[in-house]
Amino acid sequence: MTAIIRIENLSKQYGSGTKALSGVSLDIHEGEIIALLGPNGAGKTTLISIICGLVVPTGGTVRVGGHDIATQWRAARKLIGLVPQEIALEPFETVINAVRFTRGLYGEGPDDAYIERVLRSLALWDKRDAMTRELSGGMKRRVLIAKALSHRPKVLFLDEPTAGVDVALRREMWEVVDQLRRDGVTIILTTHYLEEAEEMADRIGVINHGELLLVRPTADLMGEFGKKTLTIELMEPLAAIPDALSDRALRLSDDGRSLAYEYDTRADRTGIAHLLGDLARKGIMVRDVSTRQSSLEEVFMTLVAEPRQEVTA
Numbered sequence: 409m410t411a412i413i414r415i416e417n418l419s420k421q422y423g424s425g426t427k428a429l430s431g432v433s434l435d436i437h438e439g440e441i442i443a444l445l446g447p448n449g450a451g452k453t454t455l456i457s458i459i460c461g462l463v464v465p466t467g468g469t470v471r472v473g474g475h476d477i478a479t480q481w482r483a484a485r486k487l488i489g490l491v492p493q494e495i496a497l498e499p500f501e502t503v504i505n506a507v508r509f510t511r512g513l514y515g516e517g518p519d520d521a522y523i524e525r526v527l528r529s530l531a532l533w534d535k536r537d538a539m540t541r542e543l544s545g546g547m548k549r550r551v552l553i554a555k556a557l558s559h560r561p562k563v564l565f566l567d568e569p570t571a572g573v574d575v576a577l578r579r580e581m582w583e584v585v586d587q588l589r590r591d592g593v594t595i596i597l598t599t600h601y602l603e604e605a606e607e608m609a610d611r612i613g614v615i616n617h618g619e620l621l622l623v624r625p626t627a628d629l630m631g632e633f634g635k636k637t638l639t640i641e642l643m644e645p646l647a648a649i650p651d652a653l654s655d656r657a658l659r660l661s662d663d664g665r666s667l668a669y670e671y672d673t674r675a676d677r678t679g680i681a682h683l684l685g686d687l688a689r690k691g692i693m694v695r696d697v698s699t700r701q702s703s704l705e706e707v708f709m710t711l712v713a714e715p716r717q718e719v720t721a
């Protein structure tokens with residue numbers, strides 16, 4: 409797979425002494441959607457800002473499309489579009505002029521045919537002559553995306569695209585992102601919403617205290633951690649798990665009154681039916697059963713609850 413962005417050993421220490429990033433290395437593949445997940449202050453915005461040339465790193469390198477952001481920043485910047493967290497639009501500007509203007513800022517000549525395509529794909533064509541202040545919140549966010557796409561970037565950064573928006577608007581944004589994916593745009597988004605990362609991203613990177621804790625394909629992360637536990641309450645307590653059942657992934661509770669069986673929800677066979685059959689054959693009577701799924705939320709909490717690293721110098 410081609411890396412459109414190559415981040416190597418990146419670090420950032422702000423003048424205040426805060427270490428916002430330390431030793432971050434990551435390859436972002438062309439055409440993928442990667443979600444950067446992390447609590448407030450983890451370093452997500454700093455990472456995005458460095459790649460976009462808005463913040464200067466204190467160590468490490470970033471290449472965008474093979475161009476070093478420090479020495480070949482002009483070429484690197486052309487490949488990037490950034491959709492900021494805050495909605496900042498000129499209220500009396502029309503939608504189409506706002507997008508044309510941004511394209512000009514990138515030093516690109518007029519291309520109304522391309523701008524029409526962008527506005528149509530974001531369902532903004534009918535609103536092209538409306539002033540931005542007349543638009544709904546969802547439309548304003550789409551104008552920000554249109555502006556970020558105005559110079560035909562290969563990579564789009566979305567910094568918390570759905571922070572503070574309602575569920576309907578969030579779904580709408582997800583659909584827009586899905587459309588962009590189909591157009592072949594590489595997307596890096598930051599989010600606090602695990603559901604959002606799970607829904608949209610091909611890979612998820614977890615950042616905490618300036619460190620990239622892991623990067624995994626979303627499906628693997630869910631497969632690895634998305635286990636279900638079957639709890640079997642017994643009529644009579646057991647002193648120990650019978651030998652015949654010892655090869656199964658069973659845990660006996662301390663009081664001997666319940667068995668916990670962990671299984672992979674995506675496996676063809678969960679083994680539950682066999683397990684219950686075996687228990688019956690051993691004369692172990694079951695009072696009740698219940699299941700519980702570990703969520704990405706729990707995975708995330710486990711990962712970020714690691715012993716706190718010292719991040720200030």
Ligand SMILES: Nc1ncnc2c1ncn2[C@@H]1O[C@H](COP(=O)(O)OP(=O)(O)OP(=O)(O)O)[C@@H](O)[C@H]1O
Binds near residue numbers: 426448453
């Ligand atoms: N300009 C700055 N000067 C000094 N410290 C900064 C600056 N910008 C960010 N920081 C600090 O760097 C750390 C990382 O901040 P950053 O904004 O990158 O985190 P984040 O993961 O994007 O957080 P959030 O989810 O709240 O947006 C924080 O401790 C923050 O206070």
